[in-house]
Amino acid sequence: METNAAAMPRPAALGLSILSAVLVLIALTDAFAEPDLWGYLNFGRLFFKESGFPSRDLLAYTPTHPDWVFHEWLTGVVLYRIMEAVGPAGIQVLKYTLGCLTALLLFLASRRRGATVLHSLSFFLLGGAFFSWAYPAFRALCFTYFFFALFIFVLETARHNENFRRLWILPLIMALWANLHGGFPAGLGLIGLYAAGRFWEGRRYWPYLKVLAVCALATLINPYGLGLWTAIAGHLAEPQAGVREWVSVPGAWVHFGRSYDLLIFLACVGFTVGMLVLSRFKDKVFTLICLTTAFLGMVHHRHMPFLVLALGAYGPFLLQDVCCGEKRKTKARACAMLFVLLFALAMAACNIKYFVLKTPIVIKGGNPLALNTPWEPYAPGTDALFYPVHAVDYLETAGFSGNILPYATWGGYISWRLYPRCKVAMDLRFETVYPKKVRDEYFRFLQAGAGWRDFLVRYPHDIVLIYRGGALHKAMSKEPGWREIYKDANTVVFSRKGGR
Incomplete structure (x- = not known):
């Protein structure tokens, strides 16, 4: 809770909230139909039109694996039904809903940790462009980012008052997550990091391990059983070479050039490291989660959003604690503060530049609920995606x-x-x-x-x-x-x- 001294005036809080919501909506606005979308729709059509569950591939004529383990199968079923019922607008509404709910959950989680409204909303001002690359139209990753934020909120709610009974909602969520997208191990990892952090702090951690075990069992409630885990392990062990999202951050920078997502992620890494040093790694849970997500993001481009999500939930309170907590002035602390400030400015600069470029496109653009299949690159001579x-x-x-x-x-x-x-x-x-x-x-x-x-x-x-x-x-x-x-x-x- 905010003290009266720390509380923002209501008009200012309302204005900042509206600005944050507008930035999130601008970032989410994208009418380009992602290539993965057609894979989901194709599976959904096979699910409803063919006899039996689609466990073997029917779309290719080249050699294929004998079994088709599609870890996004339920996403395909849901999206196909939406497309059949209301068309592309329904899929876009789902994307906007998931994105906005993710933003709300991050805000609520940061408030649970004790951050003020100002510090909680600062995340959207510094890194709101994140929603643009995390929520395309449409990828099953949208579900994973939403569930990751939901897990953080539930874990923080239980931690807030040590009411661990609330954790038992997580296995139910996990059973759904495991059928929508193969990113569900991120949720298991999150629970495990909470347990490890609390063990490090000398606090109760067994409730987390019990819930973790049940969540792991809940992932087996799927059409493939243990085969789902085998397929995901193989997917991670042998990612397709040359695909941007499986390239490391340095590799993406070298082979694909700099982009806003890379710049914001690297600024987030620097900002996070500086904040951890300034706080003397006091919050063990946040330390473990941020170091883990930063490492995973550096190794694979597609994992970058997890650090940004973690920073949105845990960063505001840590920033508040560093800025408004200890007042002892030392040369080392001053240097660390400068380090953090520089990376915060870098994040803000990337964010501002992104929205300066994106906002006119959104204003002049067409229907934000459409799913466009452009027949030519948006910039001639580039390798931007288009369809034949x-x-x-x-x-x-x-x-x-x-x-x-x-x-x-x-x-x-x-x-x-x-x-x-x-x-x-x-x-x-x-x-x-x-x-x-x-x-x-x-x-x-x-x-x-x-x-x-x-x-x-x-x-x-x-x-x-x-x-x-x-x-x-x-x-x-x-x-x-x-x-x-x-x-x-x-x-x-x-x-x-x-x-x-």
């Missing part, structure tokens, strides 16, 4: 049926448009569906380097649908068994000679 809309229209109008070899990012979209008449050689399900040998052959084909023809001649492709221009287009143009049948400004379609 016109090429697929051409194939659909021509009544084509057969096997299509596309870029993997287009595979799910093509299946959504053309299945069951057409199957694809590859899509973004990568290691969950395709053996490593097939994936390696496919990526050699894309590079049009040594051995690129192996994938082309080994499997029964009828159509090759790729980017226009570049090495692969040139290589395909020289292939004697293939002819170009369609091209537009961005894509080109090749058909096997003698085929349709």
Whole structure:
């Protein structure tokens, strides 16, 4: 609770709350349909249209694993039903709801720890752009980030008054989480870190271990049983090389260039380390959670949001304690404060620059509840994502049926448009569906380097649908068994000679 001296005037608190909410909504506004979305919808359609549970792949014609363990299966079922009932707007409303609830849970968790309204809302002013890359339209990761924030809130509520009975809601949440997205180990890790932190502090930790054990058992309530854990372990042990989200932060910086998410994350790391040093690592739970999430974020790009989420829940009180607590002035403390201030300014600068660029786009943009499939990059000459809309229209109008070899990012979209008449050689399900040998052959084909023809001649492709221009287009143009049948400004379609 805030003291009268620390409390903000109500008009100021209301204004800051409204500003924070607006920033979150601006960050969440994105009408681009993520390539993973089509994978969810395809599974949902198979779930409702085919007989039995889809435990074997039906979308590809290349070799696949004998069993298809889709750890996002319930997301596919939910999104397909929403799409069928109300269309893309329903999926967008779900995304906005999850994002806003995540923001609210972080705010409430920070207040549970004793942070003032000002310090609790400072997170959204310093790092609100985080919601832009954490909540695209639509990825099952949105569920994981929401549940991670919900776990923090429940854990903090139980810690606040030592009422550990409230922790027993977590196994029920975990059973749902484990069927929506494979990121549920983050929740188990969070409980484990709470137990370790309290053990370090010499406080009661057994209630957390009991709940952790039951939560682990709850993850087995899924269509795959223990196979879900086996699949996720394999997924983590063998992430697809070259995919940005599985690259380390230094690797992403070198190979993909700097971006707002990298800059904000690195600023968060520096800010967090400085805060921990200033607080002398007094809060053991926060120390363990932040160091763990910072490490995971540095190792894999896709794990960066966990540190930002943790900072949103735990950082405000720590910032308040550092700024308003100990007043002893030393040279070391002054240097640490300067260190923290510099990183806070870096976070704020990235955030401001992001919103300066994003706000006009949102204002001038179209329907925020739409799901757009652009047929060209938003900036010509870039590798920004787009879809082969016109090429697929051409194939659909021509009544084509057969096997299509596309870029993997287009595979799910093509299946959504053309299945069951057409199957694809590859899509973004990568290691969950395709053996490593097939994936390696496919990526050699894309590079049009040594051995690129192996994938082309080994499997029964009828159509090759790729980017226009570049090495692969040139290589395909020289292939004697293939002819170009369609091209537009961005894509080109090749058909096997003698085929349709």
